[in-house]
Amino acid sequence: MAKADILVRLINTLTKAEKRYFRLHSSLQRGSKDYVKLFDLLERHSYKNATAVKKAFHEQYPRISFEVCSKYLYKVIMDCLLYLHLQHNDTARLTSGLLKTDILFQKSLYEEGYRQLRKIQETARTSEKQELLLWALKQEMQVLQQLNFPYLPEKSLLKKQQYLQGVLQDIGQQLQHTALYEQLRYQWLYKGAVRTAGQKEALNHLVERERQTAGKTQEAIRTHLMFQAHYALITGYYETALQHFRTLNNMLETRGHLNTVAPIDHLQVLEGMLDSLRSTRRYRELSVFLEKVRQFKSDAPYLDVMTQRLVFIYELASHIDSGNFAAALALQKKQAPALLKKIHLLDVSQQAEIYLYLSLVHLGNEDINSAHENLEIVLQQSALYSNLPIFRTFKLIHLLLHYELGNYEYIRYETRAFRRHLHADNKRSFLLEKTIIKFLRNERLFTISTRPSNLWKKMSSNFDKIKEDKYEMQLLKLFDFSAWIEAKLKRKPLGKILREKYEAELADASSQLP
Structure with missing residues (x-):
């Protein structure tokens, strides 16, 4: 550039x-x-x-x-x-201080240099900035060597060297621990949630290694909780993920912790909370945490658009899940224009997520053309988006829109290619996609003698299996495909079906309260 x-x-x-x-x-x-x-x-x-x-x-x-x-x-x-x-920035101040002490030593102002170096070492030690502590310790050893170790007993020299080696080992362990979390987060972002037992098994070695490398510093504890929370999200254990994110958020909101954590890391914790709360259908608590996101203060443009995105996505999700597509459309008209102006600051996965929700709002309002336009923004750039987990949802919603338009020949053509990517050797794998495709390919469903309500009873048994399977239910987080099929079979508006399910879930949750 x-x-x-x-x-x-x-x-x-x-x-x-x-x-x-x-x-x-x-x-x-x-x-x-x-x-x-x-x-x-x-x-x-x-x-x-x-x-x-x-x-x-x-x-x-x-x-x-x-x-x-x-x-x-x-x-x-x-x-x-x-x-x-x-x-x-504390890290920047300590780094600047180390550069100043180096200048003092070069000017032979050893007493002042040592005074400042000791202060930097203590600050780095208490704030757990191990890399800067290592730099300060190495700087001290280098000067001592240049001065021929003045007034330094051999035992003191060995003690200093042992301490430096310990710090170096701590950094190595910390890097290994962080690397494991980075691998897991990469899996979450670019491979998506676990959909088969085999995929979960492939992650188990990461879990075991993470337990072995986790340290006891505040940073290590935060990394451990982030690892466990994301592992729970990937494997569909949303209650467990919610517990970990809740612990993390309480930790970060404790006085002193926010100063040691980058704002983007805190925002990731809040996003994890929102994701877990939506997955566990806790909408009242979700609205509380949305308010926390609204109050998130940052002058950085990227963080500003990130907070706008989270508020927009999860407010829309609450309206969509409850079948209130009129409110979702009003919210979209109010917030989407400002967000779309800054969408280039987000990564491609986050951009795709926004366009998907825009499309879902139009689908719920039966504006199929507008829904199709938003999907096409991503589908026409498949080389950019095709490797993202969310792209499969785009393909499925795209097929739903063509079903709404009556393009059955196109659906038959597209589903042939789609089915080749499913695991035919495992009947329990990708049951959701197979159920949707089976429904979409039968365009004469309403011309046969079987009543639509009976057809739904027969098909709903598949969705009952999907909802009980932690691997299969992952795709239903973004959009309730079962509600759309039920709406088609019962010839009811999608919003009404979603509203009925939403109210039934609220009633069930209330009945379980002590």
Whole structure:
């Protein structure tokens, strides 16, 4: 990416506080400030690319070099951001402190250098920043060696070396532990939930290794809980996942913990809570945590759009699950335009999720053309999205829309290819997809003598098996395909069927209360 393109994106992501500091910093500088003119231009207008920016700049300031201004502006902005980062980030402050002690040692100011180094070591130790602690310990040993170990007994030297080795071992164990969680999260994001016993078995070795490498530091405890929570999500144990995410959230909301955790990590915990609450049909508690997401404060544009996405997705999900498609459409009209303007800041999986929910809202409101348009945004870029777990849901919803339009020949053609990807050697695998395809391929369902209500009784037995199977029920989290088939067979609106199921679940939950 060209430096000018990076500059455009960088300025678009600056917060109000960062812009304010840039202007304060530039106002204190002397001499020519042509770079501020370029900043003003980029702040006031939106440009597609660097070529458009360069053209507009030359039109307004023909005697000023765009290349020189853009390079210098980038440097000044980065210097300003670095300064602000040093004021608000503990890791950055400790790193800066280590660089300063190195300068003090180079200037032979050993006493002051040692004083600051000891302070940094203690802060790094208490805040569990092991990599910085290792750096500080190595810096101390290097200086001691250069000074020929002044006034240092051999036992003290050996003790320092042993402590340094212990820190190094702790870092190695921590990296192994984090690597296992990263592998599991990658599975969750790009391979999806476990759908067969064989897939679960393949994950078991990760679980055992994670137990063996988990440490006792606060960071290790958080990583362990995140691992266990995501493992429970992947394998369909939503109550267990909810317990782990609840523990994590309580831990993070304890005074002192939020300062040691990146905001994106806290947001991931909140998203895990929302996912678990929806999966366990706890909508009242879900609304409480949605309010927590709304109150999530961050100046970073990516985190801002992440919070918008979570509120939008889970508010829509609550309306869809309860069959209130009119409220879902009203919410979509209100929130979707602002979210879609920033959708490029999200990863492809999150973008696909938004388009899927937009399509589901239109499906529930019987606006098949609009539902199809939102699906096509993803389906037409299959090379970008086809490896995502959510893509299978797109394909199934796409078939549902063609069924609504009466395109049965197209359905027969598409389902041939779809069925080849299912595991024919395991009758219990992918029962949901097989049940849906069997229904979609029978376009003469209403012309036979069997009453639709009897047909639903016969087909609902399959869905009862699906709901009892932790592997099969995973796909029903995004959309209740059984409700759509029931609506077709009973010739009722989808919203009414979902509402009946929703009220029955609420009544059942109330009856189980003590």
